[in-house]
Amino acid sequence: MYAIEVENLTKIYGKGVTAVTAIADATFQIEPGELVAILGPSGSGKTTLLTAIGLINEPTHGKVVIDGAVVADGGWLPGLDLKRIRREKLGFIFQAHNLIPFLTALENVMIALEINHLTRTEAKKRATELLTALKLEHRLDNFPAALSGGEAQRVAIARALANRPKVILADEPTAALDTENGKNVMVLLKELAVENHSAILVVTHDHRMVEGFDRIFEVRDGVIVRETGKN
Amino acid sequence: MNLAIRDIRYHRGRFILTSIGLGLLLGVVMSMGGIYRGLFADALATLNATGADLWVVQQDTNGPFAENSRIPEDIKYRIAAVPGVAKASPLSFQTIQIDRLGKPFRFFLIGYDLHGFGGPPAIIAGRNIRQKHYEMVVAKGMKMQLGETIRLGLHDYTVVGITGKMVSSSGDPAAYVSLADAQEIQFKKDNNLIRNERARIEAKLAGIETLSPVQAKFLQQNISAITESTHTVNTVVARLEPGANLQEVQERIGRWNHFRAISDEGQKTILTKGMIEKARKQLGLFRLILLVISAVIISLIIYTSTLDKIKVIATLKLIGSQNRVIIGMILQQSLLMGVIAYGIGYALISLTYEKFPRRIVLEAFDLQVLFVIVVAICAISSFVGIRKALQVEPAEALGG
Ligand SMILES: Nc1ncnc2c1ncn2[C@@H]1O[C@H](COP(=O)(O)OP(=O)(O)O)[C@@H](O)[C@H]1O
């Protein structure tokens, strides 16, 4: 079973003459444990593709299947609990790390676990383990404002991983970091993909960052123009 | 994890300042309630301290507090003789304003029959009035010392005792003197006026040719005695025998010419419904306005603090938070702010209410009602924030 299946996925913003086709007829499958990059210049539709898969942006046409369950087929399937699917199956990492400013590093990870019905003690234990694995054990009680960019992004990664999602979606996770920190984050994501057997879909405009990825989709004007990597 | 408390903890400076501001506002609301209750307590203070069943006053008046009432003192004998009446006692009331230590000094002077009732409620220092003349018992609020003297009318009065909190219906502190002294202060005419009146009576009588000089002299003395008499009081209060029928006694006295017998209940109605009604409405209106202001302020604070958190809310939605997590955060913050502000307001008013110039009575019931209102306002006010929060799209978390 694929972690992500996308078939003829199309997203058109607006209507009539002002309509913008941000993604046109995208079709691909990603297996669990695969690390895939979507590479393309600004405005090419990368974020649209990611958010359409991530149940944030409703597709105009086409089909999206997450972990074997159809979530969109010409628009979202009626009656789906999108939030529940997001918290149970998906993990998000973003450019602006989107940590909650009034929660400490530990609490930022714990909140993702608590909304998924873990007790406080369980959440604390798992969050501490995750942050320790990401070498942040000395930063548990710091607020995001006191963290460096790389540290903040690692906290965001820990939060995305917290519920052991089948799919991790990362939008320009390295854009706010310097090259070295950016590369470190990518290496980390690669390790995590293998370790957790999650599919990781990473959007970036920086081709230097996609070293060692299993597959790379190149996007231009909403169309996947090239696919490199296995098969 | 409680997001509301975590956010407050992080922004504690801002939160504390807003709560203090709101607390001051609620303190004012509480004090208005207290002033209203105090108005009531003041209005009824003399009434309750007298403890009479009936107040006999001048016909067609709502005396002696709401209107002027003058009746002859000796009607007390007739009232005491009515079946069912245990005791009748005359009282005189007047408001006096003199200059003392260079400042206007206002108080309420009560004259009472030393053998009757209606005198000072409890002596907390010194003693009660013993001599028929020139002794005085003052309420604590007069801020006078034992042995101090004060000039009223033609004489100096010495403070021999101090009684607890006693005020007039308009909040002026009370002082007690014997009835005779009070009558003299209230009714005694100026010596020049007396001389003039005597001369006028004499001249009138001299004009009547049929009167002999001896007769004229006799008449002149009698007429002067009547016009100069100070044996007038404002009310005669009565206590009934146990089991006596109040209405019967009241009707009986009412049938006499020139008098009206008002029950204690009736007096209460006159004082509360008539005299302080406007003040009550005024205070009620102020309280309402202040509560509306509080509601607007709370709404604004909650709304802006929600706007500040749009990104946080979008992120929470993105990672799959249930709506209740987000609603809970906003609602709890609003309630917490209200409760803390209420606490601050309460602390403020508890520490200061005794220093207010007028009596403030804090009733548990009023405070509880206000608490419920504050909680309701906070809950309702947070709706604007909650509505905004529910409209936030998870995609808004993506923008840089
Ligand atoms: N909410 C939106 N409404 C209208 N047009 C949008 C919206 N979001 C993106 N677009 C347009 O869709 C195209 C693709 O945008 P996006 O997916 O953000 O590209 P990328 O992430 O590769 O920079 C752009 O032309 C952009 O202007």
Ligand SMILES: [Mg+2]
């Ligand atoms: Mg983008």
